[in-house]
Amino acid sequence: MPTINARLPKGMRDFLPAEVIKRQYVIDVITDIFQTFGFEPIYTPVLEMRETLMGKYGADAEKLIFHAQHPGGKEALALRYDLTVPLARYTAMHEHDLTFPFRRYHIAPVWRAERPQKGRYREFFQCDVDIVGVASMAADAEIVSVLVTALQRLGFADFTVHLNNRKILTGIGLYAGVPQTQLSELYRSIDKLDKIGLAGVERELAAVGLAADAIERMMALLQWREGGVETLGQVREQLAGVVPAQEGITELEQMLEHLAAMGIPMEHITVDLAMVRGLGYYTGPIYETIITKPENLGSVTGGGRYDQLLGLFRRESLPTTGSSFGIERIIGLMERLNLYPPELSGTVVQVLVTVFHAGTQSASLALANELRAGGVRTEAYMNPKRSLGKQIQYADRKGAQVVAFLGDDELAAGVVKFKRLSDGHEVVSSRADAVQTVRALLGG
Amino acid sequence: MPTINARLPKGMRDFLPAEVIKRQYVIDVITDIFQTFGFEPIYTPVLEMRETLMGKYGADAEKLIFHAQHPGGKEALALRYDLTVPLARYTAMHEHDLTFPFRRYHIAPVWRAERPQKGRYREFFQCDVDIVGVASMAADAEIVSVLVTALQRLGFADFTVHLNNRKILTGIGLYAGVPQTQLSELYRSIDKLDKIGLAGVERELAAVGLAADAIERMMALLQWREGGVETLGQVREQLAGVVPAQEGITELEQMLEHLAAMGIPMEHITVDLAMVRGLGYYTGPIYETIITKPENLGSVTGGGRYDQLLGLFRRESLPTTGSSFGIERIIGLMERLNLYPPELSGTVVQVLVTVFHAGTQSASLALANELRAGGVRTEAYMNPKRSLGKQIQYADRKGAQVVAFLGDDELAAGVVKFKRLSDGHEVVSSRADAVQTVRALLGG
Numbered sequence: 046m047p048t049i050n051a052r053l054p055k056g057m058r059d060f061l062p063a064e065v066i067k068r069q070y071v072i073d074v075i076t077d078i079f080q081t082f083g084f085e086p087i088y089t090p091v092l093e094m095r096e097t098l099m100g101k102y103g104a105d106a107e108k109l110i111f112h113a114q115h116p117g118g119k120e121a122l123a124l125r126y127d128l129t130v131p132l133a134r135y136t137a138m139h140e141h142d143l144t145f146p147f148r149r150y151h152i153a154p155v156w157r158a159e160r161p162q163k164g165r166y167r168e169f170f171q172c173d174v175d176i177v178g179v180a181s182m183a184a185d186a187e188i189v190s191v192l193v194t195a196l197q198r199l200g201f202a203d204f205t206v207h208l209n210n211r212k213i214l215t216g217i218g219l220y221a222g223v224p225q226t227q228l229s230e231l232y233r234s235i236d237k238l239d240k241i242g243l244a245g246v247e248r249e250l251a252a253v254g255l256a257a258d259a260i261e262r263m264m265a266l267l268q269w270r271e272g273g274v275e276t277l278g279q280v281r282e283q284l285a286g287v288v289p290a291q292e293g294i295t296e297l298e299q300m301l302e303h304l305a306a307m308g309i310p311m312e313h314i315t316v317d318l319a320m321v322r323g324l325g326y327y328t329g330p331i332y333e334t335i336i337t338k339p340e341n342l343g344s345v346t347g348g349g350r351y352d353q354l355l356g357l358f359r360r361e362s363l364p365t366t367g368s369s370f371g372i373e374r375i376i377g378l379m380e381r382l383n384l385y386p387p388e389l390s391g392t393v394v395q396v397l398v399t400v401f402h403a404g405t406q407s408a409s410l411a412l413a414n415e416l417r418a419g420g421v422r423t424e425a426y427m428n429p430k431r432s433l434g435k436q437i438q439y440a441d442r443k444g445a446q447v448v449a450f451l452g453d454d455e456l457a458a459g460v461v462k463f464k465r466l467s468d469g470h471e472v473v474s475s476r477a478d479a480v481q482t483v484r485a486l487l488g489g
Numbered sequence: 490m491p492t493i494n495a496r497l498p499k500g501m502r503d504f505l506p507a508e509v510i511k512r513q514y515v516i517d518v519i520t521d522i523f524q525t526f527g528f529e530p531i532y533t534p535v536l537e538m539r540e541t542l543m544g545k546y547g548a549d550a551e552k553l554i555f556h557a558q559h560p561g562g563k564e565a566l567a568l569r570y571d572l573t574v575p576l577a578r579y580t581a582m583h584e585h586d587l588t589f590p591f592r593r594y595h596i597a598p599v600w601r602a603e604r605p606q607k608g609r610y611r612e613f614f615q616c617d618v619d620i621v622g623v624a625s626m627a628a629d630a631e632i633v634s635v636l637v638t639a640l641q642r643l644g645f646a647d648f649t650v651h652l653n654n655r656k657i658l659t660g661i662g663l664y665a666g667v668p669q670t671q672l673s674e675l676y677r678s679i680d681k682l683d684k685i686g687l688a689g690v691e692r693e694l695a696a697v698g699l700a701a702d703a704i705e706r707m708m709a710l711l712q713w714r715e716g717g718v719e720t721l722g723q724v725r726e727q728l729a730g731v732v733p734a735q736e737g738i739t740e741l742e743q744m745l746e747h748l749a750a751m752g753i754p755m756e757h758i759t760v761d762l763a764m765v766r767g768l769g770y771y772t773g774p775i776y777e778t779i780i781t782k783p784e785n786l787g788s789v790t791g792g793g794r795y796d797q798l799l800g801l802f803r804r805e806s807l808p809t810t811g812s813s814f815g816i817e818r819i820i821g822l823m824e825r826l827n828l829y830p831p832e833l834s835g836t837v838v839q840v841l842v843t844v845f846h847a848g849t850q851s852a853s854l855a856l857a858n859e860l861r862a863g864g865v866r867t868e869a870y871m872n873p874k875r876s877l878g879k880q881i882q883y884a885d886r887k888g889a890q891v892v893a894f895l896g897d898d899e900l901a902a903g904v905v906k907f908k909r910l911s912d913g914h915e916v917v918s919s920r921a922d923a924v925q926t927v928r929a930l931l932g933g
Contacts, residue, residue, distance in 0.1 A: 051581040051802035054536050054566050059579055061586055062529035062593070069530070081861045083838045083868030083887075085506035086513070090612045091535060091568075091598065092498050092555070111536070113557040113568065115602035122498050124535075124557065135503055137495040142505055144886045146871065149506070154535065158559035168534045176871075183850050183871040190858060306851030307858045358495035394527045406627050407750030414634060414751045417525045424527030427590065427620075427627040442588045443527075 056159070056167030063391030068170075070389055071199065071376050072152055075172060078195040079150040082187065084174055087149050089131040095121040101130050101357070103325075109157045124156040128173045128369075129354065136177060137358035145178035145363070152372070164377065175367025177355060182296050185330045185350060185366045186303035192334055192346050192368055193309055199375065200384035203338035204345070207317035210297050211327045211349070213280075216290020217266055217318070220283075221259040235267060236321040243268070267319040277301075277316065296329055326351040332368060342378060345371045392444025395422045396463075396483055399436045400429045401452040412451050412461060412479065419480030421487075441466055447486050449479075500603070500611030507835030512614075514833055515643065515820050516596055519616060522639040523594040526631065528618055531593050533575040539565040545574050545801065547769075553602045568600040572617045572813075573798065580621060581802035589622035589807070596816070608821065619811025621799060626740050629774045629794060629810045630747030636778055636790050636812055637757055643819065644828035647782035648789070651761035654741050655771045655793070657724075660734020661710055661762070664727075665703035679711060680765040687712070711763040721745075721760065740773055770795040776812060786822060789815045836888025839866045840907075840927055843880045844873045845896040856895050856905060856923065863924030865931075885910055891930050893923075 053059065060068065076086075092113055099107065111124040125131055128151045136147065152172045159165055174191055176184040189206055196204055214235070218228045234249040241249070243264060250260045266280065277294055284290035297316060304314060322331045331349030336342035348368025356362030379385055396416055400409045406429055413425035424443065426436050433450070440448045450462040461479050464471045465486045474482035497503065504512065520530075536557055543551065555568040569575055572595045580591065596616045603609055618635055620628040633650055640648055658679070662672045678693040685693070687708060694704045710724065721738055728734035741760060748758060766775045775793030780786035792812025800806030823829055840860055844853045850873055857869035868887065870880050877894070884892045894906040905923050908915045909930045918926035 049540060049802065051541070051578045052538060053534065053582070054538055054564055057534035057536060058532075059534070059583065060532035061583065062531060065530040065532050068532070080837050081864065081866050083866060085837045086509040087506060088502075088504035088509050088512070090497065090501035090503070092501060092600070092612065094496060094498055096493060097495070108560055111557050111559045111562075111566070113555050115555045116552055118555075118602055120498055122555070134495045138497070139503065139505065144883070148868065156536070158562055168536065179871045181850070181871050183854060183869070186854060187869065187871075190854075194861070303851050303854055306855045308855060358493065393524050393529045406625070407747050410627060410630060410634075410747055411750045411752060417638070420525065422525050422527060424592065425627070425631065427623045427625050427631075439588070 054167070056161035056165070058166060058168070062393070066391050066393070067379070067385060067389065068376055070385065071372065071379060072170075072172075074198055075195050075370060075372070076150070076152065078191060078198055079174055082148075082174075082191045082194075084148045084150045084191075087132075087135060087151050088153075089125070089128075089135055089151070091124055091154070092122045093125055093131060093134070095123040097134055097358075098123050098126055098130060102126060106157075109159055111156045111158060126157060127155055128153060128171050129351075130357070132173070132175065132177075133355050133357045136355055136363065140359070146184070147177040148175070149177070150174045164374070166373070169373045172370040172372040173367060174370070175365055177365045178363050179366070180352070180364040182299035182330070183303055185296075185332075186300050186307065188348065188366055188368050189300070189304060189314070189332055190307050190309055192332070192370075193313055195370065196334065196345070199379065201336060201345075201378075201382075204313060204334050204336050205315050206313055206332055206334045206346075207315055207320045208297060208300065208330065208332050209317055209320040209322075210293035210330050212289040212293030212296065212329060213284075213318060214293075214321065216284050216287040216293060217263055220266075220287050220290065221255065221263045223255060223259070227253060227255075232321050235319055236323070238267065238319045280318070293329070300330060322347055322349060326354045328352045330366065336378060342381075343374065345375050345378070347371070390444055393422055394424045394440075394443045394445045395487055396424070396447045396449055397436070397440035397443065397445040398423060398425045398449040398451065399433055399440075400426045401433075401450075403429045405429070405451060405453065405456065408456055409449075409451050412449060412476075415476070415479060416449075416483060419483075421480060421483050437464075437466070447483055449483075498611070500605035500609070502610060502612070506837070510835050510837070511823070511829060511833065512820055514829065515816065515823060516614075516616075518642055519639050519814060519816070520594070520596065522635060522642055523618055526592075526635045526638075528592045528594045528635075531576075531579060531595050533569070533572075533579055533595070533597075535568055535598070536566045537569055537575060537578070539567040541578055541802075542567050542570055542574060546570060550601075555600045555602060570601060571599055572597060572615050573795075574801070576617070576619065576621075577799050577801045580799055580807065584803070590628070591621040592619070593621070594618045608818070610817070613817045616814040616816040617811060618814070619809055621809045622807050623810070624796070624808040626743035626774070627747055629740075629776075630744050630751065632792060632810055632812050633744070633748060633758070633776055634751055634753055636776070636814070637753055639814065640778065640789070643823065645780060645789075645822075645826075648757060648778050648780050649759050650757055650776055650778045650790075651759055651764045652741060652744065652774065652776050653761055653764040653766075654737035654774050656733040656737030656740065656773060657728075657762060658737075658765065660728050660731040660737060661707055664710075664731050664734065665699065665707040667699060667703070671697060671699075676765050679763055680767070682711065682763045724762070737773070744774060766791055766793060770798045772796045774810065780822060786825075787818065789819050789822070791815070834888055837866055838868045838884075838887045838889045839931055840868070840891045840893055841880070841884035841887065841889040842867060842869045842893040842895065843877055843884075844870050845877075845894075847873045849873070849895060849897065849900065852900055853895055856893060856920075859920070859923060860893075860927060863928075865924060865927050881908075881910070891927055893927075 110126050113122040155171050218231050223231050234246050281294045327349040329350035334346040346368050350366040352364045353362050355365050398409045398413045410425050413423045416423040448464045460473050462473050554570050557566040599615050662675050667675050678690050725738045771793040773794035778790040790812050794810040796808045797806050799809050842853045842857045854869050857867045860867040892908045906917050
């Protein structure tokens with residue numbers, strides 16, 4: 046058969062073993078925190094009916110969805126684009142098998158045919174945690190609490206969860222006299238605040254015809270980026286009589302009260318009335334986490350309340366709130382900020398059992414199995430023609446810390462010789478004590 | 490937005506939380522054994538270039554491959570059909586970043602548009618473990634060793650690994666005078682032995698024109714289903730002078746020697762000269778595991794040596810041997826044979842913190858976080874309008890073993906009341922001792 050060129054689809058990645066081990070570490074830490082908070086895992090297939098996904102993400106996003114079909118197949122399928130629409134479908138299909146409130150997490154790849162660029166891929170993992178069936182702000186506070194706890198457990202020290210509420214944004218628009226039809230342009234401009242600055246936002250709003258005094262009144266509100274219920278009281282006064290704003294402020298106050306009572310360190314929380322989060326389906330609280338040191342490293346979580354979305358596939362919606370962890374970005378930052386625990390070397394093998402000659406190969410395999418039965422991660426070398434020196438080099442490349450020698454002399458004496466590679470320390474041990482001896486060498 | 494019917498593609502599955510937890514348990518056990526044997530994980534994307542997969546599986550299988558593309562996309566893509574061709578592509582692309590021998594495992598879903606039927610799905614998990622770069626039978630013995638160890642660890646007691654060697658099958662064909670061009674028909678007939686019986690195989694071979702005495706000589710060989718090197722000696726004598734058969738027997742003998750030395754219980758091993766395993770790319774040893782009690786429950790692993798396949802995407806191949814675990818079938822049998830550990834209830838939540846009224850919601854959330862900080866998997870109830878009775882019912886449905894009460898009296902006294910649901914046992918504890926108290930209740 047002629048060899049063909051091995052290549053990957055655009056924007057897609059293989060991972061080497063050391064990378065897989067590190068990615069799995071992050072997933073395991075987050076999974077553990079999710080379960081500690083009482084969230085349960087779900088699984089949905091990669092392929093969905095195409096009609097399940099269409100009309101949910103807007104025309105531009107829809108172009109990025111990968112279609113799938115098998116030759117002669119009648120079903121028009123698609124690879125999932127996120128984990129939220131599948132959650133809505135799943136909840137509708139299994140509502141009689143689920144207990145509500147339904148607290149679920151889901152960590153799985155999604156596909157988007159975006160233009161590949163540094164740090165952006167066409168197959169990437171999403172990590173979502175949501176509470177379905179609770180309208181109370183207690184649920185939103187729990188989501189923020191799980192975000193903070195997971196980031197802390199991963200080793201992040203300097204981050205801020207920005208809180209806002211879609212109802213306040215709507216209220217600010219009403220307060221400034223922005224017509225209903227122009228609210229989305231208002232949001233889009235505010236969303237660009239970090240990029241174009243206050244002056245830029247002012248210019249954009251003037252360009253769409255907003256009165257200068259309305260813009261000015263809004264600008265003061267948008268600069269509000271502080272925590273604490275006291276400051277919110279001033280916003281409440283300023284937006285007196287604006288019903289959605291009053292509702293949104295009450296919700297924010299409730300969240301902040303819960304968070305304070307729960308012992309969430311308030312230096313991690315800030316109210317940011319200019320935070321928009323693309324909006325789309327959000328209906329109440331929205332939250333986003335920024336890594337702040339050694340510099341602003343961007344957003345690592347984003348979420349909020351979306352009380353209407355679960356109604357996509359059932360007669361009545363269910364109040365729902367939740368957040369995504371930007372797990373790909375988190376994995377990148379773990380490396381950059383050196384947050385992996387030192388013992389997570391990315392290698393598997395702890396001990397390499399060498400082989401002296403073909404006649405002792407079986408004995409080497411047997412020793413390897415004895416060490417494995419004791420829980421030691423062991424590889425047996427399988428080419429007796431290579432010198433012991435080369436075998437030790439191989440052990441080093443594989444990341445093994447200890448090498449075992451079992452030649453004819455050791456076999457005759459019923460012993461095994463171990464050597465620790467870091468310092469060359471050697472120990473001769475009886476076979477019966479082999480596991481114990483290795484453990485001591487690995488620990489020392 | 491009008492609601493649309495929530496449905497899944499044909500042959501694809503959602504999993505409820507309890508199912509995900511059990512599947513993950515099986516994956517975790519197998520992963521742990523793989524790592525103990527020094528195998529490393531890899532990750533490859535779900536989508537491959539279509540050309541990578543085409544021409545590798547035969548025309549019938551190829552029809553089952555799902556094609557994928559995004560609207561306007563130029564790349565013809567496909568969902569992976571197995572984990573073996575991706576391994577060949579991966580090894581070719583990353584050979585300079587890998588250390589050989591390369592011992593890898595890969596547990597991931599694959600897609601095949603087969604006609605859905607009971608126990609057969611279009612998206613299902615495969616679990617492969619392979620050693621790339623070792624020609625020695627030591628590698629094949631290690632693969633059998635890892636199969637046996639993993640099945641034992643999962644709790645399977647009654648299973649047999651059937652061993653054969655493709656070279657012996659070729660030798661038997663030569664010995665019986667089957668022309669090279671009819672060898673594949675011979676294999677196909679032998680493969681049906683379990684279904685059509687010896688008489689059926691005889692009839693089929695006669696129909697393709699094999700001489701009666703040739704068939705008779707073969708039949709005696711094919712009935713050989715025993716372990717041990719002694720019996721193989723007799724086969725060796727009978728096939729004296731048939732070069733491939735002699736080679737295959739030597740390989741089998743070497744494997745059996747290694748396995749015996751490694752302490753693999755020989756009651757789990759049998760030589761089965763009629764075992765064919767679809768053949769295709771196999772070049773030497775082949776192995777398959779059958780669960781034997783309470784009845785023949787079919788095959789749960791299958792594999793062998795395929796020394797040519799890794800040459801698909803590189804100039805020279807690499808000798809490779811490995812096996813698949815039929816993880817979907819194993820998961821089904823775990824349930825049927827009741828092999829899950831009793832503590833794996835399929836539920837996450839250990840403690841439910843109830844809520845008395847809206848004014849104590851924050852306090853309940855705070856208690857939940859205290860228990861979580863102590864490693865207790867805790868859910869906080871969030872609807873203060875529901876009676877405590879209903880909340881306890883909910884705790885029971887969620888599988889929580891302990892319920893916590895924190896009303897105004899408890900708050901005033903700085904205590905919390907816990908109740909174990911199984912026996913109604915109640916304990917009042919100080920807040921400081923809450924984690925310890927819960928641990929005792931959960932353990933008792």
